Amino acid sequence: xxxxxxxxxxxxxxxxxxxxxxxxxxxxxxxxxxxxxxxxxxxxxxxxxxxxxxxxxxxxxxxxxxxxxxxxxxxxxxxxxxxxxxx
Numbered sequence: 001x002x003x004x005x006x007x008x009x010x011x012x013x014x015x016x017x018x019x020x021x022x023x024x025x026x027x028x029x030x031x032x033x034x035x036x037x038x039x040x041x042x043x044x045x046x047x048x049x050x051x052x053x054x055x056x057x058x059x060x061x062x063x064x065x066x067x068x069x070x071x072x073x074x075x076x077x078x079x080x081x082x083x084x085x086x087x
Contacts, residue, residue, distance in 0.1 A: 032058045032082060035075065 039052040054071055055062040056078040065071040 033079065034058070035078070037071070 034057040035054055036057060037052060037054045040049075042049045042051075050068055050071075051064070051066045052071075053062060053064050054074050056074075059078065059081070061078060063070075063074045065074060
């Protein structure tokens with residue numbers, strides 16, 4: 001697997017004055033492909049421990065993960081289920 005650098009999509013911030021949350025030229029993102037990822041806080045001195053909880057927003061499926069591979073596996077399973085359901 002090739003490592004890719006993260007790319008900043010936008011530094012646009014929601015403000016009550018503008019009443020917008022994203023620049024109008026940005027493509028819309030589907031809520032059916034939305035996830036919440038919460039990383040566990042690790043004790044001082046722990047090196048690169050990658051663990052937490054992930055939830056698929058529309059299905060409500062959730063899982064705990066302990067590695068980047070487990071997190072990606074959850075994404076893959078959830079998105080594959082969506083694709084299969086829509087066929």
